[in-house]
Amino acid sequence: MSILTRPSHPDITDAMWDKIDEIIDANKDIAGSVIGVLRMSQDAVGYLPVELIDYIAEGMNLPASQVYGVATFYALFSLKPKGRNIIKACTGTACYVKGIKEILSHITNKHGIKEGETTADRRFSLEGVRCLGACGLAPVMIVSENIHGNLKPDEVVGILENYK
Amino acid sequence: MSKNRIQLMLCGGTGCHSTGSKKFEKALQQELEAKGLAEEIKIVETGCNGFCAVGPVMLVQPEGIFYQKLKVEDVPYLVEEHFLKGRPVKKFFFVEQKNKATIPHMNDIPFFSNQVYRAMRNKGVIDPEVIDEYIAREGYFGAAKALNEMTPEQVVEQIKISQLRGRGGAGFPTGMKWAFAAASPGEEKYVLCNADEGDPGAFMDRSILESDPHAVLEGMIIAARAINARQGYIYCRTEYQLAIRRLDIAIRQAKEYGLLGENILGSGFSFNIDIYQGAGAFVCGEETALMRSIEGKRGMPRPRPPFPAHKGLWDKPTILNNVETLANIPQIIIKGGAWYASIGTEKSKGTKVFALSGDVNNIGLVEVPMGLPIRKLIYDIGGGIPGGKKFKAVQLGGPSGGCIPEHKLDTPIDYEEITKVGAIMGSGGAIVMDENTCMVDMARFFMDFIQDESCGKCTPCREGTRRMLELLEKICHGEGQDGDIQSLEALAEVIGQSALCGLGQTAANPVLSTLRFFREEYETHIKEKVCPAKRCVALLKFEVNPEMCKKCGLCFKACPSEAIAWKKKEVAVIDKSKCVKCMSCFDKCKFDAIF
Ligand SMILES: Cc1cc2nc3c(=O)[nH]c(=O)nc-3n(C[C@H](O)[C@H](O)[C@H](O)COP(=O)(O)O)c2cc1C
Numbered sequence: 001m002s003i004l005t006r007p008s009h010p011d012i013t014d015a016m017w018d019k020i021d022e023i024i025d026a027n028k029d030i031a032g033s034v035i036g037v038l039r040m041s042q043d044a045v046g047y048l049p050v051e052l053i054d055y056i057a058e059g060m061n062l063p064a065s066q067v068y069g070v071a072t073f074y075a076l077f078s079l080k081p082k083g084r085n086i087i088k089a090c091t092g093t094a095c096y097v098k099g100i101k102e103i104l105s106h107i108t109n110k111h112g113i114k115e116g117e118t119t120a121d122r123r124f125s126l127e128g129v130r131c132l133g134a135c136g137l138a139p140v141m142i143v144s145e146n147i148h149g150n151l152k153p154d155e156v157v158g159i160l161e162n163y164k
Numbered sequence: 165m166s167k168n169r170i171q172l173m174l175c176g177g178t179g180c181h182s183t184g185s186k187k188f189e190k191a192l193q194q195e196l197e198a199k200g201l202a203e204e205i206k207i208v209e210t211g212c213n214g215f216c217a218v219g220p221v222m223l224v225q226p227e228g229i230f231y232q233k234l235k236v237e238d239v240p241y242l243v244e245e246h247f248l249k250g251r252p253v254k255k256f257f258f259v260e261q262k263n264k265a266t267i268p269h270m271n272d273i274p275f276f277s278n279q280v281y282r283a284m285r286n287k288g289v290i291d292p293e294v295i296d297e298y299i300a301r302e303g304y305f306g307a308a309k310a311l312n313e314m315t316p317e318q319v320v321e322q323i324k325i326s327q328l329r330g331r332g333g334a335g336f337p338t339g340m341k342w343a344f345a346a347a348s349p350g351e352e353k354y355v356l357c358n359a360d361e362g363d364p365g366a367f368m369d370r371s372i373l374e375s376d377p378h379a380v381l382e383g384m385i386i387a388a389r390a391i392n393a394r395q396g397y398i399y400c401r402t403e404y405q406l407a408i409r410r411l412d413i414a415i416r417q418a419k420e421y422g423l424l425g426e427n428i429l430g431s432g433f434s435f436n437i438d439i440y441q442g443a444g445a446f447v448c449g450e451e452t453a454l455m456r457s458i459e460g461k462r463g464m465p466r467p468r469p470p471f472p473a474h475k476g477l478w479d480k481p482t483i484l485n486n487v488e489t490l491a492n493i494p495q496i497i498i499k500g501g502a503w504y505a506s507i508g509t510e511k512s513k514g515t516k517v518f519a520l521s522g523d524v525n526n527i528g529l530v531e532v533p534m535g536l537p538i539r540k541l542i543y544d545i546g547g548g549i550p551g552g553k554k555f556k557a558v559q560l561g562g563p564s565g566g567c568i569p570e571h572k573l574d575t576p577i578d579y580e581e582i583t584k585v586g587a588i589m590g591s592g593g594a595i596v597m598d599e600n601t602c603m604v605d606m607a608r609f610f611m612d613f614i615q616d617e618s619c620g621k622c623t624p625c626r627e628g629t630r631r632m633l634e635l636l637e638k639i640c641h642g643e644g645q646d647g648d649i650q651s652l653e654a655l656a657e658v659i660g661q662s663a664l665c666g667l668g669q670t671a672a673n674p675v676l677s678t679l680r681f682f683r684e685e686y687e688t689h690i691k692e693k694v695c696p697a698k699r700c701v702a703l704l705k706f707e708v709n710p711e712m713c714k715k716c717g718l719c720f721k722a723c724p725s726e727a728i729a730w731k732k733k734e735v736a737v738i739d740k741s742k743c744v745k746c747m748s749c750f751d752k753c754k755f756d757a758i759f
């Protein structure tokens with residue numbers, strides 16, 4: 001059972017806090033488990049607010065600086081909120097050769113976001129990821145878990161229209 | 165292996181998933197049930213078959229008929245013709261590009277017939293989620309032999325005789341690595357599997373894990389026996405969720421069967437494996453960084469020595485091997501090191517798996533004998549370059565590697581020979597590029613990747629690669645100056661000699677290799693401010709050449725920002741004030757009329 005005081009945070013509901021406590025309890029005695037704890041907590045909340053990182057550090061009995069260091073080192077972790085629809089455009093070599101650059105520029109022209117950014121209305125986040133392992137379908141992007149392959153620059157804006 | 169009359173080995177790899185294999189499977193199952201065939205015909209979802217280019221694909225066993233590009237609407241016809249009337253359906257056979265011949269049997273298709281399967285011997289043949297199917301194909305026989313009939317020294321000896329070299333990139337002799345760790349004193353030792361697969365354009369390890377997870381577990385058990393370790397970890401990219409799920413299932417089943425855990429097969433030997441998910445940092449593929457990451461820290465490399473064989477994970481003796489390296493181990497133990505060493509070149513034995521992609525017809529996963537000329541990999545197995553375009557180069561080794569141009573294509577697949585031409589064997593990414601690829605832009609692409617992934621611990625890598633990237637960006641933007649090439653070369657030398665880990669030490673390779681073979685392309689960018697491949701946007705004018713324009717209007721239709729004026733039978737005109745330089749018109753123009 002956790003005896004930590006939960007800071008209030010608009011993006012973290014009580015159910016999420018319960019889940020986080022569960023994650024911390026299950027892992028706090030396992031050496032090296034902090035990366036997994038951060039991953040699972042991010043899955044629960046959507047991103048890692050600073051208050052949450054501090055909370056995890058306390059719960060795991062680790063210096064906050066270490067946990068913060070880990071959270072900022074790995075590309076998987078985001079300290080900023082993300083959009084409802086996450087566009088993961090593959091910027092691996094095969095997709096690059098097959099023209100992901102043009103796909104990205106169409107998205108940027110239409111929605112005004114570059115890699116790593118989120119639209120003001122939080123509709124889309126655009127992320128560049130390195131090789132989705134679907135090089136046969138290059139260029140490829142994943143939007144909210146759906147794979148779109150063999151993309152043509154003139155189709156991409158239309159595809160995104162389906163995600164509100 | 166099964167009581168069914170026919171088994172349908174439907175590919176469940178990532179490539180086929182995304183071309184609709186799941187929907188196809190559902191429709192097929194319903195149809196088989198509706199026709200009362202579900203009892204005798206079983207659908208098996210396999211790992212990646214390898215031939216991703218023509219997915220979804222399905223192999224009909226035991227006949228060996230190979231179907232490609234399957235669609236849900238074809239299901240009733242296929243079931244009626246093949247499974248009720250016994251007439252394989254020509255419509256879904258593979259068609260050869262050259263002479264349009266149809267080939268019904270998988271083993272006759274050049275893509276497959278030129279391959280030799282060792283690390284991937286079970287791909288597409290077994291259900292990766294059922295341990296019995298693995299066991300039926302000599303699965304865990306190697307582990308049983310190593311545990312009950314061999315001493316650790318004998319295990320190491322066979323690996324040495326096999327001359328197997330690490331498939332993660334560097335090609336270090338596996339037997340030697342194991343011998344060091346075996347000789348290291350200590351009660352607590354670790355066996356690690358590197359499934360981080362960082363090369364952006366490679367998916368070999370993922371496919372092996374998805375199609376044959378037990379082979380990797382068995383390889384780890386044998387390694388543990390060799391060095392006397394009790395605990396193993398598989399460090400896997402978190403993006404590889406299907407691979408992680410299958411590994412998880414495999415570990416559970418192996419435990420149930422007494423093949424993992426306490427007192428394996430009654431031998432008195434105990435060994436456990438846990439999965440550790442990475443969190444998206446390329447440098448964590450490097451061995452010392454990977455170990456720090458498992459310890460829950462920032463994944464930064466440290467200088468060696470001490471080597472992991474003496475001080476690795478938690479400062480205990482540790483061996484780290486790549487997925488493909490480990491997948492080769494069980495067969496070596498069963499058949500002997502000499503068997504493995506019977507194919508290949510003098511110093512590179514056995515086979516190598518490649519992820520063939522880019523501008524090549526048969527994109528997919530292939531395993532070929534060492535010594536095969538790279539030309540055969542691209543033309544016989546890969547089926548050549550699509551769209552009648554000319555071959556320009558093939559990139560091997562990703563961000564640490566280099567490219568091989570046309571006149572070096574007869575180089576055999578061999579660690580030393582490939583290094584001689586300025587590339588590296590690497591982990592197996594092979595990206596084919598046609599004449600429309602700009603080599604300066606590719607060098608910039610890899611440098612951008614390295615700059616992004618540099619962990620920042622050592623100055624040469626952190627600052628040096630940034631300087632190199634700036635220079636390359638300048639050149640691609642038309643601001644290149646005399647002396648830039650020399651600056652790139654000088655920086656490359658310094659970084660190569662002084663960086664802390666392999667990431668920095670090899671970071672300049674893509675630049676050096678493109679400079680070696682495509683120097684004139686750099687010069688054209690710098691002196692004439694022209695990108696011959698028309699890829700560097702800043703060097704393009706976005707104008708239409710009226711002499712080459714065929715007035716077809718394709719560019720007009722493609723333009724998303726209404727910047728192109730065109731009427732029937734008139735030359736198109738681009739309004740530069742509206743143009744957003746998205747390149748749509750370049751892609752659409754078939755006549756090279758836009759420049
Ligand atoms: C920056 C960097 C990234 C690496 N990434 C990987 C990787 O993703 N997968 C891999 O197997 N080896 C990778 N390696 C090589 C490993 O450090 C190590 O040599 C290898 O896993 C050892 O296994 P092997 O001998 O079986 O190849 C990388 C090396 C460096 C320097």
Ligand code: FES
Nearest residue numbers: 090092095132134
């Ligand atoms: S490079 Fe994009 S999927 Fe591999």
